[in-house]
Structures are given as structure tokens and as C-alpha cells.
Amino acid sequence: MPTLAEVAEKAGVSIATVSKVLSNTPYFTEETRRKVMLAVDELGYLPNLAARALSSGKTHLIGVVFPYVYEGIFTDPLVQYILEGVEAECNERGYNILLSTPRLSPDGPDENYRRLLRSSYLDGIVALDNVPLSSVLLPTLRKNTPAVAIGYGDHPNFVRSDDLQGSTALMEHVIGLGHRQIGILTVDESLHYSIQMRHLGLQQVAEGAGLNYARLPKYDRGDFSIASGMRGALALLEQQNNLTALVCINDRMALGAIQQVQNMGLKVPDDISIVGYDDILSAQLFSPQLTTIDQRAPELGHRAARMLFALLNNENPDSVVIPTQLCVRESSAPPNTSR
Amino acid sequence: MPTLAEVAEKAGVSIATVSKVLSNTPYFTEETRRKVMLAVDELGYLPNLAARALSSGKTHLIGVVFPYVYEGIFTDPLVQYILEGVEAECNERGYNILLSTPRLSPDGPDENYRRLLRSSYLDGIVALDNVPLSSVLLPTLRKNTPAVAIGYGDHPNFVRSDDLQGSTALMEHVIGLGHRQIGILTVDESLHYSIQMRHLGLQQVAEGAGLNYARLPKYDRGDFSIASGMRGALALLEQQNNLTALVCINDRMALGAIQQVQNMGLKVPDDISIVGYDDILSAQLFSPQLTTIDQRAPELGHRAARMLFALLNNENPDSVVIPTQLCVRESSAPPNTSR
DNA sequence: GTATAATAGTTAAACGCTTAACTACTATTT
């Protein structure tokens, strides 16, 4: 690979001149600029990014961090959409994405990740930070790396979906339809801040309607999977067979629940309403189409990236809470009073 | 951030000694090693990756390249599974992933990407290379960057799914059920090598069964989307209403086709069989469950990454063709002779 | 008892770029 020195020699100028011409510094004649560019073209010169990074302290590399808290994180629609959004913003600005998926433990993220964070290799970081187990962003604060958290991690710059508003809207929809015998399918909330917020929304609305939330039939040993949705629906209906609605903490569990109750000979929504959260692709394809909450995940990625670039620009962007959208489809209806 | 020099001073040895101790070179006393490690711990030293990259020429960064040929590539299940597989292998070895999504044009990939490739910033590259429009790997050959292609791009090291075998199995299944009035829903094959191979498999089996493949009703203006599957099914059935089977080039179009024929009052598979290709998540959730081909995409990612590490290790790995698996589910059945 | 090999460390060059500090010349102001 040709270096600046070779370009400089070919163009008959100094190394510094070439460097400055390439970075568009003023004070050069058209003639010099032309000579340099010609030499660059002829040699096919491209800057060595490592050298540039060492010298300038800028890598044009953005770390995008998804803690690896369960198998197959890239098949998580939230992760996909965030990536989509961040990629678009970075591409537009000529930044590259370094994808990092640290393994978490109570002691914090793994060694490799900590090394990366403090290696001066990343100009900035966007991290999905929703896991109480350990924050992936704590170390950035110490080193003053610009960073944006997506979620509820304790960080000055964040973007998050309004889980409270979303779950409130979802529960209001269910209760507004007239349901009172409601089962909840969820996961261990200690794993996820956003899940805690969703629970809070469900609880507030339930109690506003005079229901004792703590007493509602609840299955909380799910793991977001379809299979666990099936198990959960089975468990709840065996426990109390007059339930008229199941509220699920995510779409995949809701889809599992629908399959399970259909297998048991019940009709959705005639015999039982089932609602989810996320609005994944399958939610619209499934029959019946799933009533759910669209959390506008691509927007999370876009906003987080734009916020990060504002930080890199020494601006002072405001944190953002993005409202969700209730999608009423076929899987929810008023309770069947004849049952 | 502390540097080697500071560690060296604190430990009372030279910079070179610290560097060598850290990279586990032999010939040091236990005493020296201990002193160095102590200083490293006390200062919280972490190597500057840019400096290391410049000096050693190794970045421990693997480029993972997905050409951005359509909106929302990260929601493509093939991309997800490949990423999943590559990530697992890289994480195990302490390598990081640089995610690159070049925009393609007939002149080749975009400027940014070409710059990246030749910047000495990547130790190796795994690229999804299936688009005849332009190869994303051509430039790597010139620079001797170790690279593995996933797909049919013209490259000495590749991993690919056996699309010919997969489409052969799919068509044999349909014809084996007794179908002869078969419609094809597909996309413009000039866009994708793998699609060309799938067509070839369909054609060979069809002609082996005495059908004139060129004469089969065909809709080839799809774009992989559900919506285009609906349009395609409508177009074919309007053209010829005695079709007993639709073979779709991917699952999303198949799901669209099923919805469309159901809207038209037909039953799947009683009135018409519909099969897809890919085995996406929704394929198993949809009702009826979709008969399709599982191309074992995660395996593609794993194998490609392992192949790349073999190259980095100066070994000479063989290219791989991975067989697919036919998944027979509910959406296909023998033709209804009463129609 | 000397040559050879192994061990334990140091010195200094190199990687390729950016940029502060400097020189030299020309144009403008007072």
C-alpha cells in the first residue's frame, strides 16, 4: 500500500502538504491541490486508518453494544431494528460500526469488552442497556467516551421507549373491552428494566379499575420464547379456567399462548382475548392477527445514533422518551358473556 | 489512559520488557513478570489498539460485510443467522466485528467501503457475496486480505448453501405429491446468484417429470416481500385458475400467497398447496404451517468464520457447500382431484 | 579454562499519520 510519503514524493511536495490537502485545509493553490490529487489517484493511495487513529485519536468507529444475555440475540427484533437505525445514521456520516456483544456476569461485562472500551478504539458508543445484572456503560463514564444508552441504564444520555405508556395503553384496551378475569404471561422482571416498567403500567391500570394486581393469575417463568408462551398459557388455564384475557409481555409468548389455547379447543378472540407487546413481523401474519404495542424500535436506533453524533459535535442533546402505538387487531375482543 | 512507558517506569524496567512480558515472550524471571503485572494492575493499563494495529499490522478486527441491496437488511433472516454464527466464532477468539453494509452500484461498492477494505484496518473479511451487480470481495484479492465469501461470488474461499439440492428437493416433494399444474412465484433472477440456482433445481425436476418449465405460469416481479407474494398469487390465479400448487422462492412471498388465496376463498392445502424456501420463524407459526426448505443459515456463519480463522492461521481450508433440509408441514398435500 | 549456548534484559528504529510551530513571500494598511 502506498503511503503519504510516496504520494508526497510523486507530487513533489512535503508529506504535510499532502496530508493537509487531503483533509481540506485552506491555503493551497489550485495547482498544488491538482498535483497532489493526481499523485493520489495514480498511486491509488488510501489512508492507513490505524495510523490516522493513533495520530489523531479518532477512529471513525462507533461501538454498538448488545449484551449477550440470551441465545440468538440477533434474531431479537428489537436488536435488529436498533441496528438498522444506527447503521443508517452512521453510513450517512461515513462512520463504521463495531459490533460488540459482551457476556455479562454479576462482576460486569467480560474482559474483552472492558479492554475494547478503554482502548481508544471507539469514538463513541451506543449500547442497549436494560439489564440490571450489570451496566455496559459504567466504564465509559470513567473514560469520558461519548455514549448513549438505549433503555433504562443509569446514564446521562439515553433514548428509551415509553414502556409505561405502552403497557398502560395495552391494559386500558383490555380492560376497556370489559375483561376482568385477566391472566398475565411474563418473565422474571429482575432481568430487565423495561419489563419492570411494563409491569408497572399493567398494575396501575388494573388497580385503577379496582382489580388486585397481585392476585391476578400470573406466569412469570417465561423466557420470551414461543415455547414458554405455550407453557404459560397452559399453566394459567389449568389453574383458573374462566380467564377471558391473557396479557403477554412480548409477542412471541403471545403467539405461543394463542397456539396453546387453540390446541385446547378455544377460539381467539371469541373464547379468550390475547394481546402481546412489540409488534414483530409475525404478529401481523399470524391468524388471528395479534393486538399488540408497536414500540417503534427503528426510531430508537436512529435517535440514539443522532444523539451520539451530537455529543461528538460537543452539543448537548436532550434525552428522549419515544411514545408507543397501540395496534388493535383481531386477537382481542369483548369477553364472551355466555361462557 | 496509562501507556506502556508509565507502566515501565512504575515497574522499573524498560518499555520493551513490559511489552514482551505482556505478549508472553519467554526469557523473563518470575520476579520481573510479577513487577510488571503489578504495575499493570495498579495503573489499570490497557493497550492502545490503534498503536498496536499500526505497529503490528494486526487489528483483531473482522469485517462482516452485507451489501445493502434492499431496505431493512438486518431483518433478513439469512443475515441474522450468519451474523449469529460469525459472532459466536469471533467472540470465542477475542476478535471484534466491524459491520459493513456497502451500497452497491454497477461501478462496484461505495467509496467508503473501498477505503475501509484497503485501509489495513481489517485482519480478515467475511462477506455475503451473492449479487451479480458487483462483487464486494474483488478488491480484497488485490490486497491479499484474507477473505471468505458466503454465496456464489467468484472467490477461492467460499461457503454456500446448496440451493440446487434444496430447490430440487422442494420441487420433487411437490411433484411427488402428484401436482402438475404448478405456478412459480419468484424474483428477477439477475439480482441473485442463489436464486438462479434455485430456478435451475426447479427446472431440472420439472423437466425430469415431463413438464415444460418455461411454460409454467410464472410471476417473477416479486421483491421477496409478503406484499409481492400476494400480488403474485393473484396474478397467477387470474391467469390460470386450475393451479394446484404454488412454489415460492422464499417464505415471505409464500406467506403472502397463502393469505391471498385464503382471501379468495381457497383452502390451503385442500384446494391449493403452497411451499416456500428459508424456514423463517413465521413459517412454523403461520396457520397452516409452511412446507419449506431449511438452509441452516447459522451454520453458514459458523463455517465461514472458522474458515477465515484457518486462513489467518496460514492453513488451507477447503470451501464448503452445506446441504439443506426439506421441512414438510401442513401447507402441502396431494392435489384435490375433485376440482 | 575457554568456547558455546541459553537466559534476561535494553536500545532504538519503525509503523504512517496529524499538527503545532516555523519560514518565506505577497498584499494591504497606516
Add this chain to the structure above:
DNA sequence: AAATAGTAGTTAAGCGTTTAACTATTATAC
């Protein structure tokens, strides 16, 4: 006419590592 400001380019230091080449000491062989 001298001082100042603007333009056009060069010199050289510095970024933080790695590593070849070197020195010095100790152990082993014959």
C-alpha cells in the same frame, strides 16, 4: 516606508506500540 495581515508551504515532533539487533550475565559442554 514600515508594520501588519494573509497566503503557501515545510520541518519536525509526537501518537503508543512492536520487534530486530544488541549487551550482559549465567550455565553447559568439551
